Amino acid sequence: MTTRRWLNGAGTWLAIIALAVILAPIFLSATPWPTVARDYLQQQGTADSGAINLVSAIYLGYRVFDTFGETIVLLVAILGTMGLLSQLEHLVEPAQNDQKALETTSRFALAQEKRRSHTLRTHLLEVVTGKVGPIVLLFGFYVMLYGHISPGGGFQGGVIVASGIVFLSLGNPQEGSFGISRPQVLIRLEILAFFTLIVIFSSGLITGSGFFGNPLADTPFPVAHIVLLNAVIGLKVGMSIGFMCIAMMGERT
Amino acid sequence: MIIERLLLLLLFLIGLYGIIGKKHIIRKIFGLNIINTAVVLLFILEGSRIGEAAPIADASHRAMVDPIPQALMLTAIVIGVCITALSLALAVHLYRVTGSFDIDEIRIRIHHES
Numbered sequence: 001m002t003t004r005r006w007l008n009g010a011g012t013w014l015a016i017i018a019l020a021v022i023l024a025p026i027f028l029s030a031t032p033w034p035t036v037a038r039d040y041l042q043q044q045g046t047a048d049s050g051a052i053n054l055v056s057a058i059y060l061g062y063r064v065f066d067t068f069g070e071t072i073v074l075l076v077a078i079l080g081t082m083g084l085l086s087q088l089e090h091l092v093e094p095a096q097n098d099q100k101a102l103e104t105t106s107r108f109a110l111a112q113e114k115r116r117s118h119t120l121r122t123h124l125l126e127v128v129t130g131k132v133g134p135i136v137l138l139f140g141f142y143v144m145l146y147g148h149i150s151p152g153g154g155f156q157g158g159v160i161v162a163s164g165i166v167f168l169s170l171g172n173p174q175e176g177s178f179g180i181s182r183p184q185v186l187i188r189l190e191i192l193a194f195f196t197l198i199v200i201f202s203s204g205l206i207t208g209s210g211f212f213g214n215p216l217a218d219t220p221f222p223v224a225h226i227v228l229l230n231a232v233i234g235l236k237v238g239m240s241i242g243f244m245c246i247a248m249m250g251e252r253t
Numbered sequence: 254m255i256i257e258r259l260l261l262l263l264l265f266l267i268g269l270y271g272i273i274g275k276k277h278i279i280r281k282i283f284g285l286n287i288i289n290t291a292v293v294l295l296f297i298l299e300g301s302r303i304g305e306a307a308p309i310a311d312a313s314h315r316a317m318v319d320p321i322p323q324a325l326m327l328t329a330i331v332i333g334v335c336i337t338a339l340s341l342a343l344a345v346h347l348y349r350v351t352g353s354f355d356i357d358e359i360r361i362r363i364h365h366e367s
Contacts, residue, residue, distance in 0.1 A: 012274040016266055027262040027295060033302045038319045046310045054308040058324035070328050077335030084342040155331055244338055
């Protein structure tokens with residue numbers, strides 16, 4: 001048995017060293033990075049898409065197909081996760097069975113009935129998250145809506161909004177008293193956001209710029225397309241990840 | 254520049270060790286995340302070699318970093334989150350079915366049942 005374990009360890013290290021030898025030229029390459037694309041984008045990016053932030057000009061302008069695929073992958077991952085988790089009877093063990101955790105937290109812990117699903121939910125956590133939650137939500141919407149002129153964008157803002165939703169759901173005194181931390185509301189909003197996304201993507205067909213085209217390309221405000229897409233994608237990502245976190249925290253869906 | 258690259262290679266190999274050297278499933282998922290981070294950082298580092306300003310086209314004409322790796326890594330980060338969530342859900346499911354996170358233990362218990 002010990003020989004076998006020793007052989008396993010040796011095999012692991014052999015594999016790691018072999019991969020290190022293969023990967024070292026990739027990680028340590030000194031090939032000069034091409035500047036053609038950067039120079040083109042610096043000169044033409046803002047004129048093409050209207051966005052000053054060139055990263056959002058790329059992922060919502062030049063490579064919007066990629067973004068569309070990404071939102072679908074996110075949707076599929078959420079569906080798979082929820083499908084796997086919904087087969088379980090109790091995701092989180094009831095707190096009453098866990099004597100040790102109860103003893104450690106008993107000084108700060110909430111009344112018994114609220115502690116059902118969250119052993120470590122204390123007054124401290126509840127007060128802090130409840131107060132910080134709305135501010136985090138506001139900051140998330142700021143990052144989402146200003147993604148075209150400052151660092152940020154739909155995905156980043158969406159993740160911040162998701163943190164805000166999780167904070168609110170941790171911090172509210174009655175379970176589900178905030179509409180936005182209720183799973184049914186989240187999933188409806190997500191469906192709405194995805195539908196809006198498809199409508200915006202196809203709106204280029206009407207003006208003749210094609211699927212994924214920018215229908216406002218000839219107007220004075222071509223950037224409105226990117227702002228709208230950032231907002232919708234942020235909503236969708238925020239709702240998806242918030243929904244997943246709340247489901248993993250053991251709320252019934 | 255060579256120090257950062259060596260550290261990133263080390264980070265990648267740590268993640269690989271987590272995946273193939275550890276028996277605990279949650280640790281394997283940590284390893285997957287570490288590999289993801291190493292690759293993301295490598296791309297950002299590569300793109301930042303040709304400039305120093307942020308990729309925001311303002312009035313100043315300083316050389317800025319390449320925005321393309323950043324846009325690509327945005328995708329990679331979101332996909333990484335998806336993979337983590339899905340693999341954690343699978344791990345929880347395996348735990349509920351077999352009662353263990355250890356892959357050897359899981360294999361033994363599945364053989365017992367069949």
